[in-house]
Amino acid sequence: MKLVIGNKNYSSWSLRPWLALKVAGLPFDEVTHDLYRDGALAERLGYGPTGKVPVLLDAGLAIWETPAIAEYLAEIEPSLWPSERAARAVARAVCAEMHAGFTALRTHCPMNLRLRTTAEAHADVAADLVRIEALWADCRSRFGAGGDFLFGAFSHADAFFAPVATRIRSYGLSVSAPAQRYADRLLALPAFLEWEAAAALEPLQR
Numbered sequence: 001m002k003l004v005i006g007n008k009n010y011s012s013w014s015l016r017p018w019l020a021l022k023v024a025g026l027p028f029d030e031v032t033h034d035l036y037r038d039g040a041l042a043e044r045l046g047y048g049p050t051g052k053v054p055v056l057l058d059a060g061l062a063i064w065e066t067p068a069i070a071e072y073l074a075e076i077e078p079s080l081w082p083s084e085r086a087a088r089a090v091a092r093a094v095c096a097e098m099h100a101g102f103t104a105l106r107t108h109c110p111m112n113l114r115l116r117t118t119a120e121a122h123a124d125v126a127a128d129l130v131r132i133e134a135l136w137a138d139c140r141s142r143f144g145a146g147g148d149f150l151f152g153a154f155s156h157a158d159a160f161f162a163p164v165a166t167r168i169r170s171y172g173l174s175v176s177a178p179a180q181r182y183a184d185r186l187l188a189l190p191a192f193l194e195w196e197a198a199a200a201l202e203p204l205q206r
């Protein structure tokens with residue numbers, strides 16, 4: 001498998017399947033794509049039909065859209081979803097919520113791993129954080145007993161929320177102690193640290 005990804009400092013959607021692949025121990029090659037260079041869109045359109053990354057290339061197939069990539073990877077490594085059906089359904093729901101929502105957080109606090117600011121975030125971000133804290137607390141209390149992650153063991157749900165943990169750190173966003181503990185746990189994953197170390201070597205774009 002090959003995963004086409006954008007700049008590691010900025011590309012939150014690329015981080016998600018990359019983290020899942022790494023934590024699951026699935027072998028893959030990464031194809032790094034500079035989102036900011038001249039002609040980048042044309043290059044991306046060579047990988048997938050939307051001109052966006054990530055794109056997973058496998059067996060002559062190009063898979064675009066992160067949720068579809070996540071499902072493909074879970075068919076190869078089922079432990080990427082919780083094993084119990086109810087937990088799996090909720091894990092898929094929270095991933096869908098992340099994919100479709102939290103627009104204020106995504107717009108006003110874009111992923112920028114090397115950024116550290118204490119400037120006050122846009123007022124609309126607070127409501128997204130309230131929902132994220134509730135969502136994390138609900139998953140942890142109902143399904144998280146077996147480990148440190150939303151559904152106990154690491155799953156796609158954690159990969160989907162990893163960029164949120166980076167935003168909490170970059171923008172100095174204030175969250176509850178349990179939410180902060182969970183965010184810190186994501187940021188301490190060896191796979192995340194590997195991604196972050198590579199991001200530190202990239203030229204800054206903003």
Ligand SMILES: N[C@@H](CCC(=O)N[C@@H](CS)C(=O)NCC(=O)O)C(=O)O
Nearest residue numbers: 006011012013014052053054065066
């Ligand atoms: N809905 C897509 C979103 C992918 C996306 O927006 N990727 C960004 C990088 S994080 C991108 O390719 N941006 C380039 C552009 O929009 O032209 C997914 O789930 O994978």
